Amino acid sequence: MKPLHMAPLALLLSVTLSGCGGNEFNDLQVFMDETRARPSGDIEPLPRFSPYEAFTYSATSMRSPFQPPVRIDLTQRQRGNDDVRPDEDRVRQFLEGFNIEGFDMVGTLSNEDGMQALIRGAGSVHRVTIGDYLGRNHGRITSIDEGRVEVVEIVPDGEGGWLERPRTLSLSERG
Numbered sequence: 001m002k003p004l005h006m007a008p009l010a011l012l013l014s015v016t017l018s019g020c021g022g023n024e025f026n027d028l029q030v031f032m033d034e035t036r037a038r039p040s041g042d043i044e045p046l047p048r049f050s051p052y053e054a055f056t057y058s059a060t061s062m063r064s065p066f067q068p069p070v071r072i073d074l075t076q077r078q079r080g081n082d083d084v085r086p087d088e089d090r091v092r093q094f095l096e097g098f099n100i101e102g103f104d105m106v107g108t109l110s111n112e113d114g115m116q117a118l119i120r121g122a123g124s125v126h127r128v129t130i131g132d133y134l135g136r137n138h139g140r141i142t143s144i145d146e147g148r149v150e151v152v153e154i155v156p157d158g159e160g161g162w163l164e165r166p167r168t169l170s171l172s173e174r175g
Contacts, residue, residue, distance in 0.1 A: 063155075066101070084162045086138040086154045093133045098122045100135030105149050105169045115144045119169065139167060147171040 063069065095103075103121035110116070119126050119134070128134065128149070132141050137153040144150075149169040157163045 064099070064101070084154060084164055086162065095119070095122060095126060095128070095132070095134045096136060096138075098135065100137070100139055100151065100153070100167060100169075103134065103169060104172045105147075106172060108144065108146055108171075117141075117144045117149045117169075119149070135167075137165070 098121060103119050105117055106120045106125060107118040108115055109118065109127065114129065116127050116129050119128055128141055128144075130141050130144055133139060134141060134151055135153060137155050139151040139153040142150045142152050147170060151167040151169065153165045153167055154162050155165050
């Protein structure tokens with residue numbers, strides 16, 4: 001800017017700022033005096049809360065109350081069947097750390113190697129194939145079709161033996 005253009009700007013700025021320089025706080029001072037003259041009130045004490053007591057859920061190995069009970073024909077089954085037993089020595093897969101009820105089938109993929117299922121759960125969508133494990137009860141995927149995934153879980157029978165329990169994850173219809 002040239003010095004001639006700066007003179008009107010400086011004059012306008014000085015006139016504007018001159019209105020801010022006064023000491024006109026009388027109305028604010030009167031309000032503060034009135035507020036201080038009022039009687040002070042009592043503040044209620046904070047309520048007392050009982051301390052949190054930790055709860056340990058000890059029924060994790062029992063059947064979920066939201067699942068139908070396993071029907072066992074005791075006349076057909078032999079107690080302590082050694083043929084049905086989970087392989088405790090195998091390396092656990094990631095999806096075995098979650099309940100099978102938390103998974104939904106959302107699609108399938110097919111290529112020259114066979115059919116794969118897309119399972120949503122555990123925070124994302126996972127690709128599984130036949131033989132993969134799913135759920136906390138040693139669930140192994142036995143077949144994959146266009147609309148469902150068949151899983152066989154190995155669950156304790158309550159008498160020291162193990163039972164195979166079939167489960168099906170059906171393709172969820174989203175519309």
